[in-house]
Amino acid sequence: MISIVTRCDICRTPSGPGLVEGDYGYRVTPVRSLQPSDADQLVQRVVDQLIGDAFVNPLVNPMVDQRLLRDSFRATNERAWVADEHKQLTGHLYGAVLGDRAGERAVWTGPDGVSFDDDQVLRELHRTALPYWRSTGAREHFVWCLSEPTRLEPWHALGYTLAAVRGSLELRARATREFPDGYTLRRGTIDDFERCLKLDEILDTAQGVDLRTLSREQRIADREELFETLSDDECHLYVVEHRGRIVAQCVTFPSPQRRGSFDHTIYLSEVVVEPHHEHRGVASALIDAALSIALAHGFGYVETQWRLSNLRATLYWTNYGFSPTYVRLRRALEIS
Numbered sequence: 001m002i003s004i005v006t007r008c009d010i011c012r013t014p015s016g017p018g019l020v021e022g023d024y025g026y027r028v029t030p031v032r033s034l035q036p037s038d039a040d041q042l043v044q045r046v047v048d049q050l051i052g053d054a055f056v057n058p059l060v061n062p063m064v065d066q067r068l069l070r071d072s073f074r075a076t077n078e079r080a081w082v083a084d085e086h087k088q089l090t091g092h093l094y095g096a097v098l099g100d101r102a103g104e105r106a107v108w109t110g111p112d113g114v115s116f117d118d119d120q121v122l123r124e125l126h127r128t129a130l131p132y133w134r135s136t137g138a139r140e141h142f143v144w145c146l147s148e149p150t151r152l153e154p155w156h157a158l159g160y161t162l163a164a165v166r167g168s169l170e171l172r173a174r175a176t177r178e179f180p181d182g183y184t185l186r187r188g189t190i191d192d193f194e195r196c197l198k199l200d201e202i203l204d205t206a207q208g209v210d211l212r213t214l215s216r217e218q219r220i221a222d223r224e225e226l227f228e229t230l231s232d233d234e235c236h237l238y239v240v241e242h243r244g245r246i247v248a249q250c251v252t253f254p255s256p257q258r259r260g261s262f263d264h265t266i267y268l269s270e271v272v273v274e275p276h277h278e279h280r281g282v283a284s285a286l287i288d289a290a291l292s293i294a295l296a297h298g299f300g301y302v303e304t305q306w307r308l309s310n311l312r313a314t315l316y317w318t319n320y321g322f323s324p325t326y327v328r329l330r331r332a333l334e335i336s
């Protein structure tokens, strides 16, 4: 099941400044805790970075509510770090420590949670952050990074690997493809919950989840999450029936505000076609229908996410017309 983790507020660190020595030569990158007085410089860094991202990828929205961002930098209550070279900030790093429903903790860094002028700055920021993140009990660090080779390299050098892709597509009026004979579409309801849960298992398997390894807590968490999604008034469940049986589904809902995403973006999730009914055009007709309804309701963009390990989905979404914007990088935080 795909879940969205939205960016939390940048939080304030209580501790004072400290120096971290660089790895090579005589250059030292001083890293210290973020202070409220850094807010203006950091806002400018984030604004410039997003403008750069949007220049490289027009599906990235460069607009930022600068006042809100400044306030969140000023009101930080969790640890974040800046590289301060003679009062000139050359980087920053923040990660929100979030727990999932099953109690697993991870650190999340959004597109505005990190900036660095060069690889050494990132290395020093990262070296400072790691012990703290480990001390929180978090097991993994995820970073949303622009899907662009030069942006990814510094993270790869720190041991991060590609985990998932955020794909985006501008919605336009276009002909919707017909369902193959015998397949019908209808809006799903909460009564379809158990069947959707079964289809979600197909999705989980395709995304590389070994269902046998799921703990009871994780199963309960998945169940609750799907129930919550389907109970939400803004969420649309679409199901496809064949001979009176649901064989495919998808869910859409207004995307929560996320850095780099446009307003009026619909989020597409839980897309599954039962294996026996694949390659007949069921998914394409289903998604065409869901997106044309979203367009009629005023949405201008659609986003979805897929795991890179899911080759079929990677091919499917790119063929459908989705383009990667940000990728989710992952690194385990070995707990010492």
Ligand SMILES: CC(C)(COP(=O)(O)OP(=O)(O)OC[C@H]1O[C@@H](n2cnc3c(N)ncnc32)[C@H](O)[C@@H]1OP(=O)(O)O)[C@@H](O)C(=O)NCCC(=O)NCCS
Pocket: 202, 203, 206, 207, 271, 272, 273, 274, 277, 278, 279, 280, 281, 282, 283, 284, 285, 305, 306, 307, 310, 312, 313, 315, 316, 319, 320
């Ligand atoms: C990905 C998935 C949704 C695609 O569903 P699908 O119904 O097979 O998709 P479609 O039939 O619309 O299109 C699939 C391919 O079949 C082709 N196709 C469509 N109708 C066809 C037909 N009548 N004859 C032959 N091929 C056909 C399409 O052109 C498409 O080719 P492409 O992938 O090269 O673009 C499905 O494989 C699935 O549920 N996978 C597991 C869950 C999953 O990974 N979901 C995505 C999560 S991110």
